[in-house]
Amino acid sequence: xxxxxxxxxxxxxLDVESGAIHVVDEITYDLIGIFEGNSKEFVVKNIQDKYPxxxxxxxxxxxxxxxxxxxDDVLFTPDVYEExxxxxxxxxxxxVKALCLSIAHDCNFACKYCFADEGTYNGQPRELMSYEVGxxxxxxxxxxxxxxxxxxxxFFGGExxxxxxxxxxxxxxxxxxxxKYDKNFRFTLTTNGLLLNDEMxxxxxxxxxxxxxxxxxxxxxxxxxxxxxxxxxxYDIILPKFKKFAESRHQKRYYVRGTFxxxxxxxxxxxxxxxxxxxxxxxxxxxxxxxxxxxxxxEEDLPQLFEEYDSLAREMxxxxxxxxxxxxxxxxxDLEGGPCVYKRLSGCGSGTEYLVVTPKGTLYPCHQxxxxxxxxMGDVWKGVTNIDLQxxxxxCNVYAKPECxxxxxxFYCSGxxxxxxxxxxxxxTGNYKIxxxxxxxxxxxxxxxxxxTGSEE
Amino acid sequence: xxxxxxLNTKRLQKTVKTGGCGECQTSCQSACKTSCTVGNxxxxxxx
Numbered sequence: 001x002x003x004x005x006x007x008x009x010x011x012x013x014l015d016v017e018s019g020a021i022h023v024v025d026e027i028t029y030d031l032i033g034i035f036e037g038n039s040k041e042f043v044v045k046n047i048q049d050k051y052p053x054x055x056x057x058x059x060x061x062x063x064x065x066x067x068x069x070x071x072d073d074v075l076f077t078p079d080v081y082e083e084x085x086x087x088x089x090x091x092x093x094x095x096v097k098a099l100c101l102s103i104a105h106d107c108n109f110a111c112k113y114c115f116a117d118e119g120t121y122n123g124q125p126r127e128l129m130s131y132e133v134g135x136x137x138x139x140x141x142x143x144x145x146x147x148x149x150x151x152x153x154x155f156f157g158g159e160x161x162x163x164x165x166x167x168x169x170x171x172x173x174x175x176x177x178x179x180k181y182d183k184n185f186r187f188t189l190t191t192n193g194l195l196l197n198d199e200m201x202x203x204x205x206x207x208x209x210x211x212x213x214x215x216x217x218x219x220x221x222x223x224x225x226x227x228x229x230x231x232x233x234x235y236d237i238i239l240p241k242f243k244k245f246a247e248s249r250h251q252k253r254y255y256v257r258g259t260f261x262x263x264x265x266x267x268x269x270x271x272x273x274x275x276x277x278x279x280x281x282x283x284x285x286x287x288x289x290x291x292x293x294x295x296x297x298x299e300e301d302l303p304q305l306f307e308e309y310d311s312l313a314r315e316m317x318x319x320x321x322x323x324x325x326x327x328x329x330x331x332x333x334d335l336e337g338g339p340c341v342y343k344r345l346s347g348c349g350s351g352t353e354y355l356v357v358t359p360k361g362t363l364y365p366c367h368q369x370x371x372x373x374x375x376x377m378g379d380v381w382k383g384v385t386n387i388d389l390q391x392x393x394x395x396c397n398v399y400a401k402p403e404c405x406x407x408x409x410x411f412y413c414s415g416x417x418x419x420x421x422x423x424x425x426x427x428x429t430g431n432y433k434i435x436x437x438x439x440x441x442x443x444x445x446x447x448x449x450x451x452x453t454g455s456e457e
Numbered sequence: 458x459x460x461x462x463x464l465n466t467k468r469l470q471k472t473v474k475t476g477g478c479g480e481c482q483t484s485c486q487s488a489c490k491t492s493c494t495v496g497n498x499x500x501x502x503x504x
Contacts, residue, residue, distance in 0.1 A: 017469065017470065018468050018469050018470055019465065019467060019468070019469035020463060020464075020465060020468070021463070021464040021465055022461050022462065022463050022464070023461070023462040023463075023464060024460060024461050024462075025460050027460070028460040028461055062460050065459075065460055065461055066461075069461065069463075073468060073470065074463065074468065077470065080470055080473065081473070084473070088477060095479070097479065097483065098483035098486055100485070100486070115491065148479055148480060149480065150480050150501070152482065152483055152486045154486050156490075186482075186486075188486055190490070210486075210487065210488075212488050212490075255487075255488040257488050259491075283488040283489065285489060285490075285491050285492060286491075286492070287491075288491045329487070329488050329489070329494070329497070330494060330497075332497035333496050333497050334496070334497060334498070334499050334500075335464060335465035335467065336465055336466065336467050337467075337499050337500050338467070338496060338497075338498065338499065338500065339476075339481055339495055339496075339498045339499070339500055340472035340475065340476020340477060340500060341469050341470070341472045341473055341476055342472070342476045342477040342479075343476070343481060343495060343498065343500075344469070344495055344496070347484075347493055347495065348483065348484045348485050348493045348495075349483050349484075350485070353479070353483065354483045354485065354486075366485065367485070367490065368490075368491070411469065411495075411496065412494075412495060412496030413492075413493050413494065413495060413496070414484070414493055414495035415493065416492070416493050417491065417492050417493045418493075420491070420492070435492060439492065439494075443496065446496075446497075447464075450464055451462075451464060454464055
């Protein structure tokens with residue numbers, strides 16, 4: 001399967017199954033569009049009719065060049081993965097390698113779009129995780145991780161800095177177990193910044209492989225959706241701290257991460273606002289909200305959102321190689337050292353290798369399912385006991401999703417977010433259309449940026 | 458005249474034999490938490 005698109009003056013052909021990306025001229029672009037299933041004579045004649053100024057010999061030369069790509073398995077590459085899918089989905093043994101610790105089911109912000117209901121996750125009580133529960137969670141992870149060496153633990157909430165001492169104690173406990181079990185903990189933390197201080201920054205810089213700082217971009221946008229619990233704006237409080245934090249990490253191993261909603265369909269301005277404040281690692285996510293919310297994205301917003309991504313991509317090309325250059329999380333694409341096909345097919349690992357732990361020690365498939373009735377998987381003492389649910393998640397892969405099977409983006413999004421699929425379609429093997437459309441656009445932009453700034457073979 | 462520039466040398470189909478160690482980062486542990494973004498992840502072994 002191939003995907004052809006034009007962006008910012010580039011004609012791009014993605015060979016989906018091999019991952020090869022070809023930048024071609026106009027004639028070649030059209031020729032590839034009619035290549036499959038047709039004879040050389042038909043293809044050459046058709047292109048001759050469209051480009052009478054080009055000689056038959058030149059068109060035949062292009063045809064032969066395209067045929068060379070096919071012979072090299074980088075164009076119209078057949079799908080060799082579907083027949084083996086059960087080997088690396090249903091038939092693989094389950095190991096747990098990543099936990100999201102909901103260390104605080106409480107928050108000192110009152111963000112209007114919060115999928116976690118200000119930390120309470122579907123109306124659970126506001127509470128903090130105890131050290132004992134957290135320690136048991138780390139033990140559960142160690143003992144269920146098989147021969148995986150790298151174990152990921154994300155301190156999440158709510159707001160994790162509201163339970164700071166437990167965060168520090170759990171990091172110390174994890175480190176104390178690494179040598180004994182030959183494991184390497186990779187700790188990460190997501191914060192809204194309100195309580196962030198120098199001691200926390202210093203600790204994070206020593207212990208956290210990545211930190212996510214939540215801020216929505218322009219002051220007016222941030223303060224509208226991310227107020228304190230007293231309804232006050234937060235931008236002026238958090239911005240200086242985040243700038244200091246990012247600098248103290250030498251502008252690496254962090255993201256400033258925002259959410260855009262229907263209130264700021266011109267969200268590229270928010271990304272550029274963060275870039276102009278000096279941040280080099282930026283993420284901006286489309287809001288996930290019930291369709292009834294007034295800030296929820298609608299299908300009719302898609303053309304404007306596409307244009308926002310396009311204009312952001314063009315601006316990033318302009319800034320490439322200058323001191324204004326920055327990374328945008330969703331435009332990052334690793335063409336050479338990217339993930340293997342197993343990773344690309346099996347997705348995020350929710351419900352299998354990735355789980356969330358609530359303050360009470362209950363396990364759910366991921367942070368988005370925290371508190372969702374019917375999705376309890378077990379607890380940190382007994383482990384995963386809901387084997388039926390685990391099996392359902394284990395079977396989630398791009399070939400289990402009818403919409404994904406025919407989509408060019410399936411090896412980049414890996415089938416998308418299971419929670420979004422469930423919330424919008426009622427099934428973890430369904431799809432969330434707006435999310436899919438935005439994802440596809442982001443991949444096209446990411447590839448265009450590589451075409452504009454990258455090297456050639 | 459060259460009509461085609463190929464941007465990457467990697468062949469995804471080759472990773473059927475070399476991949477699958479599972480050591481790479483879980484996608485939602487990076488920055489998203491609300492979408493699934495895998496294409497930008499790196500392989501631990503640069504397979």
